[in-house]
Amino acid sequence: MAIQRDEEHIPLPVDVYERISAAAAALGTTLNEFVVSAAIEKADAVLDQETVIRLDGASSKILFDLLDNPPEPNDYMKAALEQRKRLLCK
Template identity: 45%
Template sequence: MNVIEKERITARISSNVAAVLSSAAELTGTTMNGFVVQAALEKAQQVIDRESRTMITGNDAAMLLNLLDNPRKPNKAMERAFERFMKENHGNSEVPIAYKSA
């Protein structure tokens, strides 16, 4: 048998707010508790969705795709940084030919 753990939340609200929530719950055919939980869940999901996305313009997207399709060759500073990275993380400072600038 599956046991569902439940949490409890409480909120102190004014009579006016309680009346509005109660009316909305009645109109949707649910309890005030069910209405509040569903409304809070929907709002929480909206916030999570909004905050976990990065919106960019069409021009920005085109620029990023172009950079991915046509990456620039690394310059000398990037090669030195890559060599340091390889040495510090892999004990090897050799830069593969594919990563060397012309």
């Protein structure tokens, strides 16, 4: 069996096809609607996991305190800023 969209096919073992078809039927959707919906949910979850930084309360307090009151640049930061200036701000 295969899920298809126009000329594209995704081959599936029969037991997987039947399982997905049963789930789609239970929700009253077509097989393609069910698969697309599930794929979008999974894609959103993956992208959220890869792009969102989550901090606990203590860590977020530290971050916001640093943003509100940044420390003076140390020698390493000063050197990095000078190098950036030389390389990028000609």
